[in-house]
Amino acid sequence: MPSLKDIRNRITSVKKTQKTTSAMKMVSAAKLRRAEDASKAANPYSAQLKRVVSSLSARFGEDDSPLFRTSTGNRTGVILLTSDRGLCGGFNTNLCRAVLQQLADSGVADAQFVTVGRKGNDFIKRSPHTIVEHYGDTPPAEHPRVINEVVGLTMERFIAGELDRVLLVYSHFVSVLTQQPTIETLFPIEPPEAEETDEREVLFEPSPEQILGALLQKYVQNCVFTAWLDILAGEHAARMTSMDSATKNAGEMIDNLQLYYNRSRQAAITTELIEIISGSESL
Numbered sequence: 001m002p003s004l005k006d007i008r009n010r011i012t013s014v015k016k017t018q019k020t021t022s023a024m025k026m027v028s029a030a031k032l033r034r035a036e037d038a039s040k041a042a043n044p045y046s047a048q049l050k051r052v053v054s055s056l057s058a059r060f061g062e063d064d065s066p067l068f069r070t071s072t073g074n075r076t077g078v079i080l081l082t083s084d085r086g087l088c089g090g091f092n093t094n095l096c097r098a099v100l101q102q103l104a105d106s107g108v109a110d111a112q113f114v115t116v117g118r119k120g121n122d123f124i125k126r127s128p129h130t131i132v133e134h135y136g137d138t139p140p141a142e143h144p145r146v147i148n149e150v151v152g153l154t155m156e157r158f159i160a161g162e163l164d165r166v167l168l169v170y171s172h173f174v175s176v177l178t179q180q181p182t183i184e185t186l187f188p189i190e191p192p193e194a195e196e197t198d199e200r201e202v203l204f205e206p207s208p209e210q211i212l213g214a215l216l217q218k219y220v221q222n223c224v225f226t227a228w229l230d231i232l233a234g235e236h237a238a239r240m241t242s243m244d245s246a247t248k249n250a251g252e253m254i255d256n257l258q259l260y261y262n263r264s265r266q267a268a269i270t271t272e273l274i275e276i277i278s279g280s281e282s283l
Helices: 004-060 091-105 118-125 140-159 208-282
Strands: 076-081 112-116 130-135 165-173 179-187
Touching: 004 208, 076 091, 076 118, 076 140, 076 208, 091 118, 091 165, 091 179, 091 208, 112 118, 112 140, 118 130, 130 140, 140 165, 140 179, 140 208, 165 208, 179 208
Parallel strands: 076 112, 076 165, 112 130
Antiparallel strands: 165 179
16 A cells, blocks of 8 residues: 555656646647648648649640559559657557558558658558658758658659559548548549630640649649648647647546545544554553
8 A cells, every 4th residue: 555655746746747748738739720820821822733733634635744644553652641759649550550451452562651750650660561761850941852852752763663653641630639541642643623624725835745744743742741731730639639638637647646645644644543542541
């Protein structure tokens, strides 16, 4: 049976932990707001780029770029976006399990992974798949460079015929309580649907093929970048929810320990009184 001092020390320790989880919750809430603002700020550019690519691909067809090439093979590359830090519940684990399950269902025994984020890299290491490249603990200022390198690496391998398809795997931020594991086909590119068709004759300089080729790379980079913004928002939302739950659990533990401490203290006082009374009666 623990002594009263041990119980007091335990209560003090849990209170310190509660303060830490509460502070982490507030920090994650502030970072979540910034991540949501960044995601909203990127929407106008993404929407306009999508309209331009859909218009050009519909006007000139999909045969002019190797990025539209389809194949019946099963050589698969995967770009896996996860967080670098934990303490966010099953945010990373659920995503990694979802992609491994889909690969198993598709009959892919050895996919080529490019992992962005330390948690995803640690998880895939324990699987039979191969990690071609890993980017972890990347400062925010380096995110655009890393995304461009990832897209360039996978695009070169797809054009060279080393891969038949490339998947983009990330957690789509739906709300604070919901982050949906998402698996999209990055290559071959599926042209976005055109909202309306412009039948007017347009002169292009340089050639439409050159314009479409340059825009397709930017379009893919933008897809990965918006997915990365979703990852950042989802990570902070999941950590905020997890730390809120931890703070509440710590409060309940403190209440239980305090009750146990009071009962133990009362029992010790009662025992001491009985001993004193028994001693006085013997005299």
